[in-house]
Structures are given as C-alpha cells and as structure tokens.
Amino acid sequence: MRNNIIFKGGNVQLVDPELSSYGAACNIPAPINRMMVKFASTFRDGVDINLGVGYVDEETIPRDLIKNAMTHVLADPVKYRVALNYGGPKGSPNLIQSLYDFHIKYNIGGLTKDILDKKQIIIGPNGATSLLEGMAHIFKKGIVITSDPKYFIYTSFLERSGYELLTVPEDCHGIQPELLEKKLASLGPRQDEISFVYIVTINNPTGSILKNERRRKIVSIVNKLCRKLNKKIPIIFDKAYELLIHDPAVTPLESSLIYDELDIVYEVGTLSKIVAPSLRVGYLMGPPGKFIQAMVQRTSDAGFSCPLITQEIASYILDYHISEQIKKVNHGYRVKAVAISRYIDEQLKPLGVTYCGGQATFYYYLTLPEGMHTYEGSRFYHFMSRSTGDRSVDCADNGEKKPMVSYIPGNLCVHPKGDLVEIGKRQFRIAYSYESLDKVEEAFGYFKEAILYCKA
Ligand SMILES: Cc1ncc(COP(=O)(O)O)c(C=O)c1O
Structure with missing residues (x-):
C-alpha cells in the first residue's frame, strides 16, 4: 500500500500520478x-x-495566397470534398497527388515518375515534427545514428523516449562518411541495436549542406551494414530545408530515393519553411511496407489526420503557385x-x-x-x-x-x-x-x- 497521502489542516493532499519514464523526463x-x-x-x-x-520570416508567409486558396477550396466541394470535416490518416488524396506532381514537374532531387511510382507518400498529423515523433513510437528502441551537432529538438525527444544517440561529427558539407564508418565499427556487436539513421540534409543548427557524394556514400555504408546484419536499417533524411537553398552556386541536390537498392531510404519533407508553419503540413516519402503502414495508424492515433482544410489549401498552392512562392x-x-x-x-x-x-x-x-x-x-x-x-x-x-x-x-x-x-x-x-x-x-x-x- 502507498503511504504517501499527506494530511494537512484536515485536507487530504494526494501525491501526483505516477509517470512513465518519458513523462518523468518531460x-x-x-x-x-x-x-x-x-x-x-x-x-x-x-x-x-x-x-x-x-521561426520563419513573417514576410515570406503568403497571407493573400492562403486566403485565396481557402476561398477556392471551399467553393469547390467536388474536388475538395468535406474540407472542414475529419480527414483520412494517409492524408488528403489531393495533397498527395499535388506533392507527387510537384516533385516530378520540378524534378526535385532528380525524382522522376518511374521512381516515385514505386514510393508511397503520406501526410503526418502535425507537420514533419509529428512524423519524426511517430517514428519514435514505431521503431524498436535502440541506437539512433545522427550528426553532431544534432537537431537538438528531435534528438532531445528521442533521448527522453528512451533511445540512445550515436553522433557522427559533421563539417560544412554535412556528416562525414569516414567517421560514420568508424563509429559503426566501434559499436561492434551493438550494431544489431541500431534502430535507424536520422540525417538532416541541410542541418539545423549548422546550415551545412550534405553533399551528393556523401549522400551516396552514407547510403552505401548503411547498405553494407544491412547486408552484414541481414536486416533493413532505415535511413531517414529530414529534408526540412531542402527547398530553401538560396545560393545559386549550390549544386542541385540529389534525393537518395533514386539509388535506394534495399528499400531503406525515407524522406521527410515539410511546407513549413516555404509556405507557412501553421499549415502543419509534413510528408513522408519512401518504399511502401510495414513501416509506412504503421505510420498511417500512428497518424490516426495521434489525431486522425492533419486538418483537412490546411491540406487542401496546401494542395491548391502546390498546384498553382508554388514556383513563384x-x-x-x-x-x-x-x-x-x-x-x-x-x-x-x-x-x-x-x-x-x-x-x-x-x-x-x-x-x-x-x-x-x-x-x-x-x-x-x-x-x-x-x-x-x-x-x-x-x-x-x-x-x-x-x-x-x-x-x-x-x-x-x-x-x-x-x-x-x-x-x-x-x-x-x-x-x-x-x-x-x-x-x-x-x-x-x-x-x-x-x-x-x-x-x-x-x-x-
Ligand atoms: C530539421 C528540422 N526538421 C523538422 C522541423 C519541423 O518541421 P515542421 O514545422 O513541419 O514540423 C524543423 C523545424 O525547425 C527542423 O529544423
């Protein structure tokens, strides 16, 4: 029996509810x-x-465009069905189609119809953050490989959730593949405990841009490890800033989905930085399978779907105005x-x-x-x-x-x-x-x- 009920001036003061280790860490x-x-x-x-x-620059948020988009969406209940109702956990079919078209039309990361037809796109319940959070529930807890300096918001959450981090130093061109190899080797038999690899392609906090050669090298190193361990180790590329390259001198960046031989590469994207954070539109692209299926259920558990109205607004903007935005x-x-x-x-x-x-x-x-x-x-x-x-x-x-x-x-x-x-x-x-x-x-x-x- 718990003997921690405290009597104070005749009032019963109860102790706080017991928390999970995550709750206590929070x-x-x-x-x-x-x-x-x-x-x-x-x-x-x-x-x-x-x-x-x-925060993003307020000046970059297209208020009028969003207002217009909402008017169009609400005026067309045939295309934008039940836009103010609950949505489905995979995401709005309109938005998924718009994202697919957008990547192909502008050849984002070199992605083509052939490649994207083999991938699935889903929308998270509340931005890229919610997809990253969802993953922490889906994968078995173990070691997460990431860069140093690290995206402190997500990695802090991972640690509070019970994951261990193994960080690999980066320079101005991103995470260093030779050091990744060394760190993996130093894990020895604990390699088997790796849950996933998480890499922010244009890093927060450093702003470093992960070079194409390094993307390929990282995927090839993880491929080798997967073959050795005879299991898939997912690599999550967080592309939050990939559409925010403003220096024309930067070589166009490649999507690692292009050369993903083992179906282990996933990309997380967001419209927060290029349209508006308050839309809370984040998406995940990758090979269909158990992981994505579980992520869809996770969206349902976390709040059914991203608000359908903002998904439809985002779809409209992607279809008609994204390039100038x-x-x-x-x-x-x-x-x-x-x-x-x-x-x-x-x-x-x-x-x-x-x-x-x-x-x-x-x-x-x-x-x-x-x-x-x-x-x-x-x-x-x-x-x-x-x-x-x-x-x-x-x-x-x-x-x-x-x-x-x-x-x-x-x-x-x-x-x-x-x-x-x-x-x-x-x-x-x-x-x-x-x-x-x-x-x-x-x-x-x-x-x-x-x-x-x-x-x-
Ligand atoms: C690396 C990285 N990933 C994800 C996010 C969050 O994106 P969202 O607004 O879609 O949740 C941020 C926001 O700052 C970020 O820096």
Whole structure:
C-alpha cells in the first residue's frame, strides 16, 4: 500500500500520478527551452533582438495566397470534398497527388515518375515534427545514428523516449562518411541495436549542406551494414530545408530515393519553411511496407489526420503557385544572407571567427577563437545578455539596459558524450529569419563588441 497521502489542516493532499519514464523526463525542461523561456520573460519588443528562435520570416508567409486558396477550396466541394470535416490518416488524396506532381514537374532531387511510382507518400498529423515523433513510437528502441551537432529538438525527444544517440561529427558539407564508418565499427556487436539513421540534409543548427557524394556514400555504408546484419536499417533524411537553398552556386541536390537498392531510404519533407508553419503540413516519402503502414495508424492515433482544410489549401498552392512562392521566399533569405556573410567576412573573420551557413536555410553556426566561450555564464553570454555587472557594458547613458541578443549556444547543440564537446563550448547558432535585416545587422555589431570585450 502507498503511504504517501499527506494530511494537512484536515485536507487530504494526494501525491501526483505516477509517470512513465518519458513523462518523468518531460518534467525537466530541455535546457534550450529553459533558456528561451528565460529570455522571453525579459524580452523588450523593438529593443532586444531574438536570434535564438527558428521561426520563419513573417514576410515570406503568403497571407493573400492562403486566403485565396481557402476561398477556392471551399467553393469547390467536388474536388475538395468535406474540407472542414475529419480527414483520412494517409492524408488528403489531393495533397498527395499535388506533392507527387510537384516533385516530378520540378524534378526535385532528380525524382522522376518511374521512381516515385514505386514510393508511397503520406501526410503526418502535425507537420514533419509529428512524423519524426511517430517514428519514435514505431521503431524498436535502440541506437539512433545522427550528426553532431544534432537537431537538438528531435534528438532531445528521442533521448527522453528512451533511445540512445550515436553522433557522427559533421563539417560544412554535412556528416562525414569516414567517421560514420568508424563509429559503426566501434559499436561492434551493438550494431544489431541500431534502430535507424536520422540525417538532416541541410542541418539545423549548422546550415551545412550534405553533399551528393556523401549522400551516396552514407547510403552505401548503411547498405553494407544491412547486408552484414541481414536486416533493413532505415535511413531517414529530414529534408526540412531542402527547398530553401538560396545560393545559386549550390549544386542541385540529389534525393537518395533514386539509388535506394534495399528499400531503406525515407524522406521527410515539410511546407513549413516555404509556405507557412501553421499549415502543419509534413510528408513522408519512401518504399511502401510495414513501416509506412504503421505510420498511417500512428497518424490516426495521434489525431486522425492533419486538418483537412490546411491540406487542401496546401494542395491548391502546390498546384498553382508554388514556383513563384519558393522563389519569393528564397529571394528574401538570400538578401539577408548576403549582407550577413559580408559582415562576418569583413568584421568577424579578422577577429578569428569561422562559420558555416549562408547558402541555404536561415541559420549561421559560428565558432569563436580558442579561449572564448558562448555557453550560459560565459563572458560572451553575459555581454550579449547585458549581465556582466559592469554598467558601462550593460547600460546606456540613460541607465536603460542596452539591447540583449539571444542565440543558441553550441554546448546545447553538440552531444554531451560526443566528439565536439570542447569546440561546442565556443560555438553558437543564430537564426536570421525572425528579425529584420536592420536588427540582425545591429546584433552582429554587438557580437563584434562582445568578442573584443572577451579579448580584452
Ligand atoms: C530539421 C528540422 N526538421 C523538422 C522541423 C519541423 O518541421 P515542421 O514545422 O513541419 O514540423 C524543423 C523545424 O525547425 C527542423 O529544423
């Protein structure tokens, strides 16, 4: 019998319900969430600068297009059946067809009708995130191979769910295949415990773009392992940012579905970054089979379907307006990226700063010179959060706190048991999507001041 009922002033106070190990893990906020909540609680609109959140640029969201699309959808109940009702767990047939047509029409990743006809497309209940979450339920818990730095939001969830991470360091061209081979070899008999491989093709936090040669090499390494273990190890390519390549110098990227001999490659995509996150449209493409079948059931369990109305809106936009929308979005990010890259090259590089990013997505991942740190409590962090304790640094002449700038420290992006712990302490991610270019440039001026302050 549990003897933990507490009597207090005549009232019975019951203890909290018992939680699963996942529930218990969720009671401790992830360090990044804790940091962002702390920043948000003191954030002064129009003064402080938020380069921490990965929101898309409001300017890129096509409000009128979405309004128009909704009008068309509701005016055509023959094509867009029961758009305000429940949808089916595989996703709207219109949207699935639109995604299929879109990939073929624009030859996305080199995908053709022949290849896509052998694959299945399903829509997740709530963006790419919900598909990634679904996978964690479907696969047997074990080891997940991923990159370092890692997509901290999903990997934090994986760990809370009971998965173990094995991280492989990346450089500016993505995860390094030779290191993947070494890490796999070091697992020895534990190779059999690998649940799946998860790779973000244009990484968050680094903005690194996984080169085509490396995509092929990674698939070939995992193929070899599958043959050795006589089982399929799925490779999930998260392509959240693959349509957000704004530097024309980048070689067109290949989809690994093209050379997937063993039916182990799956791609997760989203319309969040190129249309609007609030549509919550994420999709999974890959060989039909038990995994996708289970994912469909998972969608039903998680909420029946992605809201049908947003799926139909997305379908309409894909059918009629996607090309100019993608161009518009990428143009906006390009303008910002060119200005920021120039600033870093001219002002920060001479101070010893190196960086990754600027060709795709809206992230830069910067590395400060040795001896300077970015983690909470470091000199740099105190400077940017105006908490050095030195009034001349923290406050303006009128006594008001100078603008604070939020960023994601690298120590929270690298795996604490991985190879990049030391360098991670002097790295940080900035997202240049949420703030206007003026504000981002102002923030970079403060980064420069902070580096000079740390050097002093
Ligand atoms: C790598 C990666 N995957 C997935 C997502 C989430 O996509 P969605 O909005 O479709 O859930 C993000 C969002 O920032 C991301 O960075």
